[in-house]
Amino acid sequence: GPCGRSNRSVAPRPAGGVGDHHADGAPGAREHLLAQAAGGGDVSSFDLLSSTTLTSTPSSFTFSGLAAYAADYKHLQVRLVPKSNYSANTDGLQLRFNGSTSTYYARKLFTNHGGTIQSEDQTSSYMNFGSSIPGTVSSQNILGANIMDIYDFGNASKQTTVRHLNGFTTTAQGNVGISQGMTSFNAAITDISFKPWNGTAFEYGSRFTIYGVR
Numbered sequence: 786g787p788c789g790r791s792n793r794s795v796a797p798r799p800a801g802g803v804g805d806h807h808a809d810g811a812p813g814a815r816e817h818l819l820a821q822a823a824g825g826g827d828v829s830s831f832d833l834l835s836s837t838t839l840t841s842t843p844s845s846f847t848f849s850g851l852a853a854y855a856a857d858y859k860h861l862q863v864r865l866v867p868k869s870n871y872s873a874n875t876d877g878l879q880l881r882f883n884g885s886t887s888t889y890y891a892r893k894l895f896t897n898h899g900g901t902i903q904s905e906d907q908t909s910s911y912m913n914f915g916s917s918i919p920g921t922v923s924s925q926n927i928l929g930a931n932i933m934d935i936y937d938f939g940n941a942s943k944q945t946t947v948r949h950l951n952g953f954t955t956t957a958q959g960n961v962g963i964s965q966g967m968t969s970f971n972a973a974i975t976d977i978s979f980k981p982w983n984g985t986a987f988e989y990g991s992r993f994t995i996y997g998v999r
Contacts, residue, residue, distance in 0.1 A: 838991070838992045842986040844980060845987075846980075846991075847979075849976040854997050858939075861977075865878070865929070865931040865979065865991075865992070866931070867928060867979075868927070868988040869918050871981055872921050872922060875920055875960060879981070879982050880912040880933075880977065883974060885972075890912035911980075912947065912968075914951065932951075934998075941971060945967070945968045947965065948963075
């Protein structure tokens with residue numbers, strides 16, 4: 786698929802991986818709704834492109850080679866089940882498109898963080914999603930659930946928008962959030978990079994999966 790890499794490169798495979806096994810189980814109601822909204826009408830509008838479960842602790846993870854899918858898919862959906870090595874109950878997740886450091890990203894966030902409702906606006910050199918993944922103070926078996934919809938990723942004439950949903954529960958607190966983000970630049974998306982906000986690496990067992998949406 787688009788290569789999922791953690792400090793290494795893997796060649797992309799052809800688009801349209803309908804025969805690939807679904808890494809996260811059988812598609813459900815959310816896939817039906819998003820497929821219909823994307824102009825499809827059934828679950829076959831979602832194709833698994835790549836899925837990686839970490840066997841190391843990289844500082845970042847990147848899906849690259851996405852330009853190869855622009856002719857076949859209108860949107861992307863990324864599903865992340867990560868954990869940070871940050872020594873706290875929670876950490877944030879940072880996203881960057883095309884390796885761009887000279888532009889900024891705008892994001893609006895609503896969270897229920899340990900029973901406290903929070904709202905936040907931010908512009909930054911990363912698109913930041915606060916309190917969206919567990920840190921090492923949480924049980925080793927707890928990972929965060931994150932779903933990102935990335936719209937019109939192949940369109941070079943518009944700013945890319947992202948919708949992000951996340952949630953997880955630790956022994957200390959529960960966290961759930963919804964965010965929307967937007968780039969400050971017009972460009973087709975060719976790669977997507979993720980890193981922990983405060984931590985220096987993702988933990989073993991973190992999973993990164995990407996789907997094409999027709």
